[in-house]
Amino acid sequence: MKKKILVIFLCLLLVMVTLAGCSSAPKEVAPSESGEKKEPFHVSFAAGRPGDTWYVLSHALATFINEESDWLTAEVVATAGVTDNTRVLMGDDKSMRGTHVNVTMLPGATVWGEGEYMPLQIGMLSMLNETFVTLDSSIVTLADVSGKTVALPRDVPDGYAFIFRNMLDLAGAKDYKIIHGGTGDRLTALRDGAAVVGTLPFDFYYPNEYALSSNLMEFGARGTLYYPNQGNTKEALEIIKEACVTDPFVGKSALPALGMVAPAKSLGDTQTEDMAYVSTPIYWSAGIEMPEDVVYEITRILYEAAKDGDFVPYHAMGKGITPEFLTMSFWSDDQERQAMFHPGALKFYKEIGMDLKTFVE
Template identity: 25%
Template sequence: MTRFFKAAAFAAATVAMVAAGSAQAQNVGIATSNPGSLFHNIGTAVANAANEAGLNTTIQPATSPNQFIPFVNSGGIEFGVANLQEVNYAVSGEAWWNGVKNPNIRVVGMLMPLKEAIFVRADSDIKTLADLKGKRMTDGYTAQNTILPQLDAVYATADMTRADMTPVNVTSVVAGAQAFMANDADGFIFAHGAGKVREADASVGGLRALPVADDSDEALAKARKHWPTAFFVKMKAGSSPGVLEDATYIAFPQVIFTHAGVPDDVVYQMAKAMYEGKDVMAKTFKPFNAFNPKDMKGDPGVAEFHPGALKFFKEVGLD
């Protein structure tokens, strides 16, 4: 059993022992990806808001949602951070889940969109996605099955495929950023605003975030063949490391999710903490400035909201 699973199991056992108490006496965990990743930053921010609201919360890092979604589904830890598409695939058993369903997953609330790009050195000759042809691009992502179809979606906007690049196989986005900083790759994919992107920006003397090649409806349809929840967003120059000019990037919804068996009052408290805790979360992680609490009850796709979250949404008029 890994350190993550041992710690998460301990957190779950603690919750079971105090289940008769109030939600404010609970100790709960949020599963995240590794430090430096977007989901780790998000989980830390949400945990800070929950703690300030009286729900004792810790984060438990793992390599990726591939690992911790099934653990949340089994009740091993109470909450997790992921993007909506991978949660929907996990619930339905589609794509890399190979028919294995996670039926106990429930959504707590929608967050701000995950905005993503391929990053290269600002001083390189790579200015567009087309310029990546033949270059060394991170690939493989054996511990994060979500990344390859996301790469495919980005490349599709330029009528390219992963075969157009020279692959540098890595396990995760964090490993991909490290390979780039070690000069083993010419580009890497990551979420805008993540800590690892800021580290890479400082390490190489500046990044360039490559925009989508085409922001037309036709290009979006091509991207959605690989990542169905994708949409395009415009970002202002200087709004995030690597955004050197006003440009369009790919994005998709992300969520806090939970297990169907987590008590309603605990999920209610978490939803409330998120809804009321924007300032705390934004202070911890700046991208939460784009979080709109009124959007927490969006369309969850094939997934369902937890009853505790629905109770809170009804109280604040989001039903």
């Protein structure tokens, strides 16, 4: 009897060990489309701060990769912020460039900075759209900011405050004072009256859906919102274009023109005319050091998730990640667009017949 119990116990133990081994084992070598065995590969997403839109959506993409790929696995790692991702990958540990997907934001000095690393686009993630806003109805144009205190984004080399500062100067604003800060700091300055006018973000879902952000709604609780950069969109877009290429931090390479136009009424009844605004793209990228087949696999899974709307449950901005959105960029020249996408992503998009498009069309 004791022997039977011992045999049963040993059999159960063997089954448990076998099951445990199966659940924790890494992905086995999987055959490729050509029949060749694919070696397991692991990528990490440098995705900014936990809780940020791009961090959450990168976590979603990593989840899809782990579920859908037979040989590729992924995880998300936090950094000091979205503009810090590229800086990390431009560090001394060059091996990271072949294993890390980069959540890249334009502008950013580190995108064009010293060193040979260049983040090449895999697919668009989201857009950070900002507009000048005020409760003062007498501020109709950017030139009317003269003599006022204005709240602008943080003044850092990897930031984008210089675009708004240049816009004010090019529009003829004089003797204005600046309060720099993050979105929350700017909202506080505007809400408390420390600044009369400033920039705040709003929501945009490609291709043509606009909505007030929570920041604009909170500011609007203090009074009627007015947008001082309405009308004359052709001239306004030219100002944005020039403002994007006059920053000392971008070095020898000029940024593309990061200007778009919101149709009248997009942000409420007081937006009576079409309005040009600054839009800074945020996209998934990889250096040329990352193998082409790895980026191809990431792009394939990203495209399928975008097609099926799989990002929507993870974040409100997920509904803007569509197949058409993935291949958008601000690079107006076709040759330049081709050069700014990773070869692995280009291969996938060409195979399914998707063209690379620009927001400025």
